[in-house]
Amino acid sequence: MSLYETNPNKAMRDSIKFDSQSVFNLSNMLEEQWGRKPTYEEIMDYIDHLVIPEDEEYQ
Numbered sequence: 210m211s212l213y214e215t216n217p218n219k220a221m222r223d224s225i226k227f228d229s230q231s232v233f234n235l236s237n238m239l240e241e242q243w244g245r246k247p248t249y250e251e252i253m254d255y256i257d258h259l260v261i262p263e264d265e266e267y268q
Contacts, residue, residue, distance in 0.1 A: 222256050232256075 225231045232252060239247045239255065247255070 218259070222259055225256050225259075226253065 225235070235255065236247055236252055239252065
């Protein structure tokens with residue numbers, strides 16, 4: 210079993226990090242919320258702390 214099968218949150222966070230458009234969109238969203246442009250490190254830290262809800266929570 211791969212790490213991504215046991216940890217879907219890590220898989221989702223990694224896919225966001227490796228998609229430049231997602232990082233750009235997140236940067237713009239954080240800039241609107243924070244009132245300043247976030248640093249690259251702040252964006253990566255924000256992604257690392259994202260928790261993606263699993264499907265069964267919505268059933």
